[in-house]
Amino acid sequence: MGKLLLVGCGKMGGALLEGWLARGLAPADVVVAEPVDAQRPRRPGLRAVASTSEVSETPEIVVLAVKPQTMDAALPDLKRFADEGAVFLSIAAGKTLNYFAGHLGKTAKVVRAMPNTPAAVKQGITVATAAQGVSAAERSKCQDLLEAVGQALWVEDEALMDPVTALSGSGPAYVFLLVEAMAAAGAKLGLASDMAMQLARATVTGSGELLRQSTEPAAQLRVNVTSPGGTTAEALKVLMAADGLQPIFDKALAAASRRSRELAG
Incomplete structure (x- = not known):
């Protein structure tokens, strides 16, 4: 799965983390940035910090699991990782590829995904769509991450994410x-x-x-x-x-x- 930075470890972020570790991701290969102390995971070998500003090494994939209303505040510090070629996998409802391009740069490699709550018991289903700069190999890595909590499907037309949200997300x-x-x-x-x-x-x-x-x-x-x-x-x-x-x-x-x-x- 590569080196990961998980930004936000609430219910969905926590479910993803548990799924990754259960599938063999080494705790040393993931850093979790979570400002709420009670939600910050405490596992041997896993680094958890309060802010992404404490992370210096560029991860291969940044998973954005923060609430949509706090995304604006989270992205400025993360742009440095986009500039270094990191892939961003967002599970924030309503945040479009164009939105991320405006905050991370037009060439940022972004995957937008819509999971649903049965992910908490590894029975979720997620639909994802990718920006043009995301390679087949990078999509495959994101697929692996999403399948840790259930099924994962892809659409090429981002406009379909709205009916996906209506059907499986809600x-x-x-x-x-x-x-x-x-x-x-x-x-x-x-x-x-x-x-x-x-x-x-x-x-x-x-x-x-x-x-x-x-x-x-x-x-x-x-x-x-x-x-x-x-x-x-x-x-x-x-x-x-x-x-x-x-x-x-x-x-x-x-x-x-x-x-x-x-x-x-």
């Missing part, structure tokens, strides 16, 4: 809301609220694992559990109606994608 929240809605509906039918939540959580997580392991498409898995004229079919008449689930998701993802474009400025 997607875990939709699934959690589904669990809430299923449990609430079960409680309204007379189930104890704690049992309804237990049933909803187990149903969604179990179905997700079945989907992960199966080679069949989601539509076929749905058909497999739908007996003609049965209870599932009756519920699906509501969910798949013209005013059912699909138009709601169409509207929701369009709103999230639109907001992603607005945040990019």
